[in-house]
Amino acid sequence: MSHKILILPGDGIGPEIVAEATRLLHALKDRFALAVELEEAAIGGAGYDAAGEPLPQATLDLAREADGVLLGAVGGPRYDQLPWEKRPERGLLAIRSQLELFANLRPAILYPQLASASALKPDIVGGLDLMILRELTGGAYFGQPRGIRTREDGVREGFNTLIYSEPEIERIARSGFEIAMKRGRRLCSVDKANVLEVSQLWREVVERVARDYPDVALSHMYVDNAAMQLVRAPKQFDVIVTENMFGDILSDAAAMLTGSIGMLPSASLDAQGKGLYEPIHGSAPDIAGQGMANPLATLLSVAMMLRYSLGEAAQADRVEAAVGRVLDQGQRTPDIWSEGCAKVGTREMGEAVVAALAD
Numbered sequence: 001m002s003h004k005i006l007i008l009p010g011d012g013i014g015p016e017i018v019a020e021a022t023r024l025l026h027a028l029k030d031r032f033a034l035a036v037e038l039e040e041a042a043i044g045g046a047g048y049d050a051a052g053e054p055l056p057q058a059t060l061d062l063a064r065e066a067d068g069v070l071l072g073a074v075g076g077p078r079y080d081q082l083p084w085e086k087r088p089e090r091g092l093l094a095i096r097s098q099l100e101l102f103a104n105l106r107p108a109i110l111y112p113q114l115a116s117a118s119a120l121k122p123d124i125v126g127g128l129d130l131m132i133l134r135e136l137t138g139g140a141y142f143g144q145p146r147g148i149r150t151r152e153d154g155v156r157e158g159f160n161t162l163i164y165s166e167p168e169i170e171r172i173a174r175s176g177f178e179i180a181m182k183r184g185r186r187l188c189s190v191d192k193a194n195v196l197e198v199s200q201l202w203r204e205v206v207e208r209v210a211r212d213y214p215d216v217a218l219s220h221m222y223v224d225n226a227a228m229q230l231v232r233a234p235k236q237f238d239v240i241v242t243e244n245m246f247g248d249i250l251s252d253a254a255a256m257l258t259g260s261i262g263m264l265p266s267a268s269l270d271a272q273g274k275g276l277y278e279p280i281h282g283s284a285p286d287i288a289g290q291g292m293a294n295p296l297a298t299l300l301s302v303a304m305m306l307r308y309s310l311g312e313a314a315q316a317d318r319v320e321a322a323v324g325r326v327l328d329q330g331q332r333t334p335d336i337w338s339e340g341c342a343k344v345g346t347r348e349m350g351e352a353v354v355a356a357l358a359d
């Protein structure tokens with residue numbers, strides 16, 4: 001049976017990096033017998049342009065039917081003045097929420113070839129292999145009430161609600177322990193329990209779930225300290241589990257440990273393991289259209305889709321090995337370039353990975 005994959009290029013560099021993912025999937029199909037059917041749809045600003053909505057109904061319907069969804073990125077200055085609910089980012093949030101993709105896996109792995117591209121010294125980041133598990137459908141991103149209002153004294157105020165229910169905390173905590181069991185069996189839950197009631201409940205529930213996982217060493221850390229520890233000694237972490245906004249911020253920071261934000265893939269999974277896959281970076285308007293974006297985070301997102309949603313672990317290994325080979329060959333997009341390496345563009349990088357696919 002053929003796997004149905006929905007491709008959502010989105011905006012900015014989205015179409016450029018996703019074109020390389022499409023090239024990769026076609027190569028896996030033609031040369032390595034991967035049974036896939038690809039379909040494309042609009043989301044974000046492209047969705048607004050095509051159908052007046054950042055998440056057109058037709059796109060959502062196709063996403064529900066697909067075995068895996070691959071997204072480039074959404075957003076850009078062209079759309080920043082749109083009414084709030086029409087903004088590209090609302091489309092991304094809506095698809096995550098509608099498909100109940102509550103578990104967002106953001107692995108930060110330093111390829112040894114990129115040690116000199118990392119913002120940190122090689123001995124601090126060498127061998128880094130960290131998994132950030134970000135809760136993706138709750139917290140301040142979705143909490144009600146929210147808005148901008150005018151008080152009786154005429155002063156305007158903006159407000160959001162950072163809210164988590166016990167079942168929401170429990171299911172992400174359980175995912176965190178399950179992931180830790182398959183890795184180094186260490187889970188660090190990041191919160192702000194010294195200030196926020198929602199974090200107090202988070203900690204209590206995580207402690208309760210921990211009783212089912214006696215083989216996992218659980219620790220807790222405040223988010224401000226976690227940000228500091230990530231750049232001081234990132235290898236102390238195995239799996240980090242945290243709420244939506246903390247996870248958004250910490251994963252961008254973790255990206256720089258690996259050399260570039262253009263290196264970090266992600267998987268956003270529902271309770272059944274169906275998922276949406278995307279690089280963690282955005283639409284990079286500053287370099288869009290120049291053919292210089294790093295497509296590796298997107299190609300590594302394809303590998304995650306093969307592994308987590310399609311049950312094609314061998315094909316995933318093949319893609320990851322090809323990325324390693326291309327880095328060995330010294331090909332680098334500008335964001336990860338260093339002295340002595342060959343500077344290549346988005347397309348050359350994608351073609352190099354395809355050429356490096358092997359049995």
Ligand SMILES: NC(=O)c1ccc[n+]([C@@H]2O[C@H](COP(=O)([O-])OP(=O)(O)OC[C@H]3O[C@@H](n4cnc5c(N)ncnc54)[C@H](O)[C@@H]3O)[C@@H](O)[C@H]2O)c1
Pocket residue numbers: 013072073074075076077089092261262278279280281282283284285286287292293294295297335
């Ligand atoms: N998942 C998403 O679709 C997503 C994620 C983050 C931001 N955004 C949106 O993207 C737009 C730009 O946001 P931003 O500038 O804060 O973040 P960004 O991640 O788009 O860019 C931050 C910096 O990283 C660089 N960068 C990002 N991806 C790169 C790649 N693959 N290769 C090389 N360099 C890369 C950019 O050039 C820029 O200098 C906004 O509209 C924002 O809302 C979307």
Ligand SMILES: CC(C)[C@H](C(=O)O)[C@@H](O)C(=O)O
Pocket residue numbers: 075089092093248280282
């Ligand atoms: C664009 C935005 C809604 C999104 C988020 O905050 O989740 C992005 O930053 C990400 O990390 O995927």
Ligand SMILES: [Mg+2]
Pocket residue numbers: 248249252280
């Ligand atoms: Mg982000």
